[in-house]
Amino acid sequence: MTQTIELPALAGRERWTLTHSSRAHAGGRPDHPAIICQGRVTTYDKFHRDSNRAGHALRACGIRTGDRVAYLGRESENYYVVMLACAKAGAVLVPVNWRLTPAEVDHILRDAQASLIFVDDEFWDTVATVRRQLPGLRKVIRVDGADSDGEPARGAGLPAWTADQPESDPVPGTGPDDAVVQIYTSGTTGLPKGAVLAHRSFFTLPHAMREDGVSWIDWRADDVSLISLPGFGVAGIGWFLHTFNAGGTSVIMPQFDPQEAVRLIREHRVTTTFAAPAMLQMMAGERGAGPEAFASLRKIAYGAAPMSETLLKQCLETYGCEFAQIYASTETGSVSVCLPPAVHHPGSTVLDSVGLPCPGNEIKVIDDAGHRLPPGEIGQICVRTPARMLGYWNLPEATARTLVGEWLHMGDVGYLDEDGYLHLCDRINDTIIVAGQNIYPAEVEKALAAHPAVADVAVVGVPDENWGESVHACLVLRPGATATSRELLLSLRGRLADYKIPGAYHVVDSLPRNPSGKILRRTVREQLAERRNSPGGNAA
DSSP states (O other): OOOOOOOOOOOSGGGOSHHHHHHHHHHHOTTSEEEEETTEEEEHHHHHHHHHHHHHHHHHTTOOTTOEEEEESOSSHHHHHHHHHHHHHTOEEEEEOTTSOHHHHHHHHHHHTOSEEEEOGGGHHHHHHHHTTOTTOOEEEETTSOEESSSOOOOSOHHHHHTTSOOSOOOOOOOTTSEEEEEEEOOTTSSOEEEEEEGGGGTHHHHHHHHHTOOSSOOOTTOEEEEOSOTTSHHHHHHHHHHHHHTOEEEEOSSOOHHHHHHHHHHHTOOEEEEOHHHHHHHHTSTTOSTTTTTTOOEEEEOSSOOOHHHHHHHHHHHOSEEEEEEOOTTTOSOOEEEOGGGOSTTOTTTTSOBEEOTTOEEEEEOTTSOBOOTTOOEEEEEEOTTOOSEETTOHHHHHHHEETTEEEEEEEEEEOTTSOEEEEEETTOOEEETTEEEOHHHHHHHHHTSTTEEEEEEEEEEETTTEEEEEEEEEEOTTOOOOHHHHHHHHBTTBOGGGSOSEEEEOSOOOBOTTSOBOHHHHHHHHHHHTTOGGGSOO
16 A cells, blocks of 8 residues: 655745755655665655755865766765755766776866765775876865865765764755756767756656656655666666655665665565666566565666567566656656556557657657658657756757757657657667666777777677677778787777677678768668677677
8 A cells, every 4th residue: 555645845846956855855754764775774854964064065165056076986875965965055966987997087077177076985096096187176075084185085084074064954046947967978979978957857757747647657755766777877866866856765776786686675665666677687587586575566667778578578477566668868857758557568569669758748750851750750859858958068069969949859760650659760879778878889989999900990789688788899900900809808998998898899891881981880780680690700
């Protein structure tokens, strides 16, 4: 039975800020768990007071409205205390993917013009490496150590740094349309771009769902959500913030592990979560996974890859709850299209789609001239959503290409059917998605092209049963040159995060290109599909 809990109303748009949510829940349910992480429980009252002190501490050390504050570390209550502290100080949080190399971290900190960074002990050496090249990074604060105006130093940690600060509510003077987080996502140049999201991005969807009287995806005050995706991406931080704004409990995993996920669902009576299909498949295969372990679940949302009917049938039997597929991006700020639970059943005729526009959202498909296409005709997908990003940080031209008026150009090709369901055909931007992680081919190609044996290279995603896609590289070698797969792999170590490194290397005579010289990636993928099982396909 669903328990109904009355909380201070968050419906008014002027209340669509994380600072208001924090104050409302601390007053309405102070002893209710907001976060559970590795056995540690943080109540809403403690969450509010800790983030208040941290917000005051940020202001005391010179952080002002609009300043960028970075965080490099795994999921924990500390991460979300810092996130909320930034909101209360009027600063903008810049979460950094902890899987990145020092060079990649350097780019994000430099591009964001971060003036302060919080860092976990595990990634201390990375920050120490890049710190000397970033004069604008004035302060480094160790989550479990001291702050430093110069070289990072060890010490007493985040609690000690905020200990002398007041617990009163900071007054940042920010509203629903002000920036609160800057999430880096791959762009057409291969370098990550900072998509700036406002407070409203984390309020519009639940509000529109309630207004429309549907519950395709919903968050409730009595929910216990498993946060299994990293908070440096919009999926992880978004699922947490939607749960937080509803007054629910978030069970946080520092890193996804299927066995641990099953244990946490059973132990904490988890009711809802978001995961990639590959994660759900791994969890379902764990010993102890079954109806008893998952009896508390009411709804699972999934995305980043389609779910086959075979896997869906397995999941429906194993998890015994509702499923909803979502279509979104960092730029949309929240879910824009949803395949509702009601159509998730074997034999459904719309399982090959990504769903219907969510309430408050609109979808159109356009041709090259920008004209809206009728149902059934393939073109570029555009989304109009109130949760959309404010823009790319310091990239007005890129923003103008992606955000045209109120419409986000998604970079995906697809069509709408007669019933309004959206079907994806291909991705214009050729982003490769491996277990929910976005990889842009141009970045990998640039690194491979630096190898002295490589004359030409194309990187594409190939369907993978476990991870959605895997990264494959097709290479043309220079005359007389040789290169083994191992040599190519080793040349990328330390230059790219491990998940970006191709899992296979194929030597070819030439790469298909159009008249303007652009690589025809779809043709590359088709050629790979024909030769994937050929033993002569890899560099030797």
